[in-house]
Amino acid sequence: MVKRTSRDIRTANRYEVLRQIIAESPTSRQELAAATGLSLATVATLVGELLDLRMLTEVGFEDSAGGRPRGLVAVNAAGGALIGVDIAETYVRAELFDLGLNVLARAAEHMRPGESRPEQVVGHVTTAVGSVVAQAGIEGARVLGVGVSVPGQVDRVTGVAEYAPNWDWHDVPLLDLLTEHIAYPLHLDNPLRACAVAELWFGAARGHANAVVVNLGTGVGAGLVIGGGVHRGVSNSAGEWGHTTLVLDGRLCHCGNHGCVETYVGAPGIMLNLRELDPGGALLHPEDQTATVDALARGVAAGDPVAVKVVRDTARYLGAGISDLVNLLNPEIVVLSSWVAATLGEPLVAEVREAVARHALKRPLAATEIVLSPIPGDPVCLGAATFALEGALSSVTQRSSAARRGAPVPLKPV
Amino acid sequence: MVKRTSRDIRTANRYEVLRQIIAESPTSRQELAAATGLSLATVATLVGELLDLRMLTEVGFEDSAGGRPRGLVAVNAAGGALIGVDIAETYVRAELFDLGLNVLARAAEHMRPGESRPEQVVGHVTTAVGSVVAQAGIEGARVLGVGVSVPGQVDRVTGVAEYAPNWDWHDVPLLDLLTEHIAYPLHLDNPLRACAVAELWFGAARGHANAVVVNLGTGVGAGLVIGGGVHRGVSNSAGEWGHTTLVLDGRLCHCGNHGCVETYVGAPGIMLNLRELDPGGALLHPEDQTATVDALARGVAAGDPVAVKVVRDTARYLGAGISDLVNLLNPEIVVLSSWVAATLGEPLVAEVREAVARHALKRPLAATEIVLSPIPGDPVCLGAATFALEGALSSVTQRSSAARRGAPVPLKPV
DNA sequence: GGGGTTAGGAAAGGGGCTGAAGAAAGTCCC
DNA sequence: GGGACTTTCTTCAGCCCCTTTCCTAACCCC
Numbered sequence: 001m002v003k004r005t006s007r008d009i010r011t012a013n014r015y016e017v018l019r020q021i022i023a024e025s026p027t028s029r030q031e032l033a034a035a036t037g038l039s040l041a042t043v044a045t046l047v048g049e050l051l052d053l054r055m056l057t058e059v060g061f062e063d064s065a066g067g068r069p070r071g072l073v074a075v076n077a078a079g080g081a082l083i084g085v086d087i088a089e090t091y092v093r094a095e096l097f098d099l100g101l102n103v104l105a106r107a108a109e110h111m112r113p114g115e116s117r118p119e120q121v122v123g124h125v126t127t128a129v130g131s132v133v134a135q136a137g138i139e140g141a142r143v144l145g146v147g148v149s150v151p152g153q154v155d156r157v158t159g160v161a162e163y164a165p166n167w168d169w170h171d172v173p174l175l176d177l178l179t180e181h182i183a184y185p186l187h188l189d190n191p192l193r194a195c196a197v198a199e200l201w202f203g204a205a206r207g208h209a210n211a212v213v214v215n216l217g218t219g220v221g222a223g224l225v226i227g228g229g230v231h232r233g234v235s236n237s238a239g240e241w242g243h244t245t246l247v248l249d250g251r252l253c254h255c256g257n258h259g260c261v262e263t264y265v266g267a268p269g270i271m272l273n274l275r276e277l278d279p280g281g282a283l284l285h286p287e288d289q290t291a292t293v294d295a296l297a298r299g300v301a302a303g304d305p306v307a308v309k310v311v312r313d314t315a316r317y318l319g320a321g322i323s324d325l326v327n328l329l330n331p332e333i334v335v336l337s338s339w340v341a342a343t344l345g346e347p348l349v350a351e352v353r354e355a356v357a358r359h360a361l362k363r364p365l366a367a368t369e370i371v372l373s374p375i376p377g378d379p380v381c382l383g384a385a386t387f388a389l390e391g392a393l394s395s396v397t398q399r400s401s402a403a404r405r406g407a408p409v410p411l412k413p414v
Numbered sequence: 415m416v417k418r419t420s421r422d423i424r425t426a427n428r429y430e431v432l433r434q435i436i437a438e439s440p441t442s443r444q445e446l447a448a449a450t451g452l453s454l455a456t457v458a459t460l461v462g463e464l465l466d467l468r469m470l471t472e473v474g475f476e477d478s479a480g481g482r483p484r485g486l487v488a489v490n491a492a493g494g495a496l497i498g499v500d501i502a503e504t505y506v507r508a509e510l511f512d513l514g515l516n517v518l519a520r521a522a523e524h525m526r527p528g529e530s531r532p533e534q535v536v537g538h539v540t541t542a543v544g545s546v547v548a549q550a551g552i553e554g555a556r557v558l559g560v561g562v563s564v565p566g567q568v569d570r571v572t573g574v575a576e577y578a579p580n581w582d583w584h585d586v587p588l589l590d591l592l593t594e595h596i597a598y599p600l601h602l603d604n605p606l607r608a609c610a611v612a613e614l615w616f617g618a619a620r621g622h623a624n625a626v627v628v629n630l631g632t633g634v635g636a637g638l639v640i641g642g643g644v645h646r647g648v649s650n651s652a653g654e655w656g657h658t659t660l661v662l663d664g665r666l667c668h669c670g671n672h673g674c675v676e677t678y679v680g681a682p683g684i685m686l687n688l689r690e691l692d693p694g695g696a697l698l699h700p701e702d703q704t705a706t707v708d709a710l711a712r713g714v715a716a717g718d719p720v721a722v723k724v725v726r727d728t729a730r731y732l733g734a735g736i737s738d739l740v741n742l743l744n745p746e747i748v749v750l751s752s753w754v755a756a757t758l759g760e761p762l763v764a765e766v767r768e769a770v771a772r773h774a775l776k777r778p779l780a781a782t783e784i785v786l787s788p789i790p791g792d793p794v795c796l797g798a799a800t801f802a803l804e805g806a807l808s809s810v811t812q813r814s815s816a817a818r819r820g821a822p823v824p825l826k827p828v
Numbered sequence: 829g830g831g832g833t834t835a836g837g838a839a840a841g842g843g844g845c846t847g848a849a850g851a852a853a854g855t856c857c858c
Numbered sequence: 859g860g861g862a863c864t865t866t867c868t869t870c871a872g873c874c875c876c877t878t879t880c881c882t883a884a885c886c887c888c
Contacts, residue, residue, distance in 0.1 A: 002623045002641055002642045003451060004418075004422075004423055004426065005423070006420050006423065008418075009418050009419070009420065012418065037417060153777045162777060163776070163777055209416045209648070210647060210648050222742070224742075224743075226640050226641070226645060227416055227640070227641055227645075228416045231640060231641075231743070232744070233624060233743055233744020233745065233778065233781075234623070234624050234744055234745065234746045234781050234782075235744055235777060235778065235780070235781040236744070237741075237744045237775070237777045237778045237781075238742065238743055238744035238778075239742065239744075240741040240742060240744075240775055240778065241741070241742050243741055243775055244738040244741060244742065245660065245734045245735075245737070245738060245773065246659065246662060247661070247662045248660060248661045248662075248664070248673075248734065250662070255775065257772075257773055259662075320659045320662065321659075323659070324658040324659060324738075325742075327651075327654040327655070327657055327658060328636070328638075328652065328653065328654065328655050328658065328739075328742075329638075329645070329647055329652050330646070330647020330648055330649055330650070330651045330652035330653075330654075331647065331648065332648045358671075359659065359671055361651070361654055361657055361669065362577070363567045363576060363577055363649060363651045364647065364649065364651045364652075364654065366649070367647075367648045367649040367651075368648075
């Protein structure tokens with residue numbers, strides 16, 4: 001059974017306040033209290049804590065209606081840096097963010113098909129992290145943490161990559177390997193949850209207690225936000241929606257089953273949809289998912305009937321799958337995320353909305369909206385960095401009032 | 415955003431302690447502390463509260479290893495009564511429970527196909543409730559509450575039956591109608607969540623933070639237990655799993671879609687599975703779901719190949735659907751509940767386990783067990799009564815220590 | 829330079845949980 | 859029979875959390 005303590009309330013409120021400030025920076029304590037529903041006193045102490053941590057700064061005043069001006073606080077961009085690493089099948093990407101979650105530096109490492117040994121991947125991660133730190137010219141001590149997204153199933157407590165289908169990893173002690181090379185606090189999880197956390201903090205799911213973040217990339221999955229937090233399940237593998245059966249005895253999936261959602265709406269699935277419709281067409285770039293999806297997006301924009309049809313077909317599959325999620329989970333919002341969704345954009349979402357409207361039950365449907373992720377850039381890196389941010393916020397301990405008032409509190413040592 | 419307060423912690427702990435006592439009655443405070451992970455002091459105050467409420471009694475002592483004997487507490491069966499009402503398409507059933515959740519009285523009202531007006535249903539509920547109270551010879555004041563399960567979508571705050579597919583009800587203010595005739599505290603929800611709560615308190619999901627209770631009756635649904643509580647979704651309609659698409663363009667469902675899970679594993683779906691396999695067979699009782707499912711169960715027990723095949727086919731569909739739930743939610747346990755599951759029993763579960771093992775991903779599968787509901791009798795009535803129990807426990811307010819020590823606290827007035 | 833007004837800090841209060849101390853109620857042994 | 863020991867259970871102090879209330883700070887206007 002989950003054990004909840006009053007500290008969890010504090011942590012959740014800390015998250016909530018910081019989230020609000022990042023979204024609307026600068027802002028006043030008054031506004032924060034109104035937005036979060038907390039009392040002014042609580043907001044003030046939380047803001048005080050964050051000021052002590054150097055995560056916020058006071059940035060002047062705002063006129064009030066005649067009385068004392070409101071003090072404004074803003075994210076202290078220079079107060080620390082967060083690094084998000086996105087390990088994918090063919091690349092490792094790292095981004096370094098300031099505390100406003102603006103990208104200060106990027107690095108990408110290409111991985112050749114053969115490079116699948118853990119040490120090789122760890123090497124690339126180390127290089128990428130080193131690169132962004134160097135580029136940004138940040139002192140090491142200011143890096144509050146590194147979040148790492150690794151595909152597959154991850155045990156976030158022990159940091160073991162239990163299973164990564166791309167490379168057939170089994171129980172690789174990734175955290176231990178990374179710790180040998182990276183001195184910052186590390187946080188591991190998978191891209192599904194990274195995207196979910198990114199939407200929850202900075203994207204369309206902000207302020208929603210129940211949301212589904214559908215991930216459309218090469219693989220497909222769903223990050224589940226339930227009760228204001230990411231649902232992880234008992235062994236941290238919740239959200240494996242890509243291998244939901246959509247078509248009994250349908251297309252063969254690499255998972256061994258037939259008819260998985262992924263085989264119809266993942267990038268390779270979309271290519272197959274296209275190939276079935278127009279085998280020798282110009283839109284298809286065999287062996288290049290990105291180019292094909294790009295071509296489809298351009299085709300739809302140009303009114304190419306083949307492209308329109310392929311997107312519509314894909315949306316139908318997707319709509320059927322999403323309807324199931326809507327019926328089952330009754331979320332407030334469904335967010336379409338990841339590169340395929342970003343590339344195909346609104347035309348896809350519009351078709352999906354229609355398809356869901358046809359399939360889903362009326363009541364849950366009425367409570368749900370379906371939107372495109374508003375996050376620019378790589379949501380996985382952002383989400384991974386958010387893991388680091390959450391980590392930094394959870395480890396805040398009670399400070400003596402002497403420390404709170406007087407001497408600067410040193411940043412979390414590496 | 416959900417707002418959590420320290421009171422929620424208290425309520426959750428109260429639930430947990432009472433749950434434990436009901437499961438293992440009599441028991442000692444020591445054991446409770448060990449089982450719940452709470453400190454002895456907290457357990458003692460919670461037990462004290464429940465004693466004051468007359469929900470528990472002290473029932474003697476147990477030898478300790480040499481020192482002072484442990485005081486034993488047990489559910490005070492006479493401390494109050496709970497009523498659970500199961501409104502279904504063709505009947506209204508009411509059961510009256512003591513606080514140990516033992517059935518003291520039952521009543522059932524048959525409803526003819528035409529009887530679908532809210533007033534008629536309310537009339538049957540009123541009669542049934544009156545009947546169980548009379549049978550049990552309980553004074554009205556001891557009834558702590560009445561839980562009512564009504565099919566479809568319910569707003570449990572306003573008590574409006576937003577949509578009941580059986581009778582095409584739309585926004586029927588059921589709670590208001592019932593309040594006119596029934597003076598006890600009323601709690602409304604739907605059968606899915608009733609079964610889930612029943613399993614969570616008294617069944618196979620006890621002690622699990624993440625569980626799925628699959629409901630196999632005429633209709634099909636899934637009660638989701640997430641984070642130790644029932645997940646309701648934003649408009650209290652989560653769990654509508656029966657209309658998940660299992661077969662694209664499959665059987666026509668009354669919801670208007672094709673290929674819904676319900677059309678394959680609900681009782682009418684099973685009858686169809688049977689009819690397709692063996693059109694004129696002896697097992698089929700047209701127009702009688704119960705008789706057909708009973709016949710199937712007997713057939714399987716007797717080794718009838720047709721029955722075995724039908725159950726296997728049904729289990730395959732069910733297994734595919736459950737695999738999706740396992741992948742998506744990563745629960746600790748999946749419980750098969752409701753009359754179809756109870757009737758077909760272990761043979762069905764065994765086949766389902768096999769089917770799920772074939773479909774689900776290895777990692778979530780490894781963390782999940784699939785079991786039959788151990789609850790005897792009607793889980794919907796039990797769950798509905800549990801709503802009333804939860805209601806009675808949540809409305810506990812702080813008592814002055816004078817009251818705690820001295821004068822008996824009157825039971826919740828009707 | 830006073831009133832009026834609004835912001836924000838400090839203190840008190842209430843709810844929760846825990847750990848330690850002490851009272852209560854046994855056993856054991858002389 | 860009476861101490862010594864053990865174990866249970868209650869009570870109390872302590873800490874965390876949030877909120878309400880009171881009071882000071884800061885600014886506007888006259």
